[in-house]
Amino acid sequence: MIDDARGRVLVAGGGIAGLAAARALHRRGVPVLALERRTAPEDGGLAINLPGNAVQALGQLGLGDALERVGSPVRRREYRTHRGQLLFAVDEAAFWGEAACPRCLRRSDLQRLLGQDLPPEAIRRGGTIRAVRATASGVSVDLGEGGVEQGGLLVGADGVHSTVRRSMFGEQATRAAVLGQASWRFMAPNPGIDAWTLWAGAGGLFLLIPVDTDAVYGWVSISRTGAGERDLAKVRRVFAPFPRLVQDTLDRVLVHPDAIHHSPLEEVRIARWTQGRVLLAGDAAHATAPVWAQGAALALEDALVLADLLGREADWNTVGLAYEARRRPRVAHVQAMTDRLSRTAALPDWARNRLLPVIGPRSYRAAYAPLREPVSVWERTGDGRGASVQGA
Numbered sequence: 580m581i582d583d584a585r586g587r588v589l590v591a592g593g594g595i596a597g598l599a600a601a602r603a604l605h606r607r608g609v610p611v612l613a614l615e616r617r618t619a620p621e622d623g624g625l626a627i628n629l630p631g632n633a634v635q636a637l638g639q640l641g642l643g644d645a646l647e648r649v650g651s652p653v654r655r656r657e658y659r660t661h662r663g664q665l666l667f668a669v670d671e672a673a674f675w676g677e678a679a680c681p682r683c684l685r686r687s688d689l690q691r692l693l694g695q696d697l698p699p700e701a702i703r704r705g706g707t708i709r710a711v712r713a714t715a716s717g718v719s720v721d722l723g724e725g726g727v728e729q730g731g732l733l734v735g736a737d738g739v740h741s742t743v744r745r746s747m748f749g750e751q752a753t754r755a756a757v758l759g760q761a762s763w764r765f766m767a768p769n770p771g772i773d774a775w776t777l778w779a780g781a782g783g784l785f786l787l788i789p790v791d792t793d794a795v796y797g798w799v800s801i802s803r804t805g806a807g808e809r810d811l812a813k814v815r816r817v818f819a820p821f822p823r824l825v826q827d828t829l830d831r832v833l834v835h836p837d838a839i840h841h842s843p844l845e846e847v848r849i850a851r852w853t854q855g856r857v858l859l860a861g862d863a864a865h866a867t868a869p870v871w872a873q874g875a876a877l878a879l880e881d882a883l884v885l886a887d888l889l890g891r892e893a894d895w896n897t898v899g900l901a902y903e904a905r906r907r908p909r910v911a912h913v914q915a916m917t918d919r920l921s922r923t924a925a926l927p928d929w930a931r932n933r934l935l936p937v938i939g940p941r942s943y944r945a946a947y948a949p950l951r952e953p954v955s956v957w958e959r960t961g962d963g964r965g966a967s968v969q970g971a
């Protein structure tokens with residue numbers, strides 16, 4: 580590939596998708612420049628849960644060993660009622676296999692891993708992309724006072740409110756759908772749990788995932804709250820019937836309201852991710868409610884597929900269509916599974932508690948079994964049929 584600006588890939592954003600794209604491209608020998616508006620990562624000290632396909636993708640990015648030194652494996656998943664009764668459990672280590680066992684780690688650790696070994700010239704921080712323009716030889720991005728950068732292709736990995744998406748597809752396409760729930764994320768001292776544990780009850784979900792023996796990552800979501808409600812303390816009554824452990828954790832968290840992150844659940848579902856030499860990746864293309872925790876996984880997989888195509892194809896004009904063809908089926912699968920479980924979560928308590936012991940394990944398998952095939956294999960079949968899973 581030629582080594583002037585026409586042979587260089589620009590990446591908008593240095594989050595999970597942007598860093599993964601920069602890393603994957605660099606490993607394929609494709610010159611890359613990621614442009615990130617923030618001068619330092621902002622993750623609020625939070626953690627992230629990585630299902631097995633994210634762990635596999637990190638392995639393909641050369642980070643398998645490094646990953647084992649951060650966070651904790653998530654070996655078991657438990658779904659409980661709001662009174663603590665176990666509805667069903669999943670042996671995640673057995674399902675994914677030891678090598679791809681899900682993992683919960685701090686977001687800062689994930690960002691650090693993705694950025695390690697990247698040459699300094701591959702990422703520029705403190706530059707906000709304001710506009711995108713197609714040029715005769717590729718793409719030009721306007722960074723305001725930061726000047727202009729040229730590339731042969733632009734990957735818009737600038738998140739759910741993507742400027743690149745707005746520039747290419749207009750205002751309409753950028754309107755993310757906000758699901759009808761308020762949600763918050765936080766870190767808390769580990770109250771003694773060693774499994775991914777969800778308590779589901781009338782109007783609320785409460786999830787804790789161990790990050791290590793000292794800390795848990797928590798996610799709370801409320802379905803019956805006034806529009807615009809942002810204050811977790813005010814909706815605490817929803818959790819009054821939940822087990823003591825949940826309430827004690829909430830009490831500890833509410834002592835530090837600044838460490839509670841209001842996290843609107845927004846989705847992006849658009850008909851096209853590519854236009855000419857501009858491609859969208861990660862949340863910019865397909866932000867999805869975190870029902871199956873697939874945000875990071877899909878972003879990492881996008882990066883692997885993009886780097887594969889850009890490293891191999893001489894003609895970058897055709898890469899966009901090939902990228903969509905390879906990624907659409909897997910993303911559509913995750914979106915369909917997300918909608919399906921969201922509908923179950925919205926059922927009245929009595930119905931959900933009767934149904935989940937039966938359909939819960941099946942839903943888990945239906946959602947994750949096709950994703951167990953590493954991304955390159957899966958896309959050879961293209962429709963998920965190749966993802967028949969031993970032991971599922």
Ligand SMILES: Cc1cc2nc3c(=O)[nH]c(=O)nc-3n(C[C@H](O)[C@H](O)[C@H](O)COP(=O)(O)OP(=O)(O)OC[C@H]3O[C@@H](n4cnc5c(N)ncnc54)[C@H](O)[C@@H]3O)c2cc1C
Nearest residue numbers: 592594595596616628707708737738842861862869874875
């Ligand atoms: C409540 C909640 C819980 C979640 N839990 C999980 C989970 O457990 N596991 C999981 O895998 N996923 C989870 N997700 C989803 C996950 O966080 C996202 O899918 C993932 O962070 C997407 O990464 P990204 O790089 O595409 O976008 P982002 O992380 O949003 O990164 C975009 C980057 O682009 C930069 N940027 C934006 N605009 C510009 C611009 N104009 N110029 C330059 N830079 C710009 C931003 O500063 C940012 O760094 C969760 C999401 C929510 C809301």
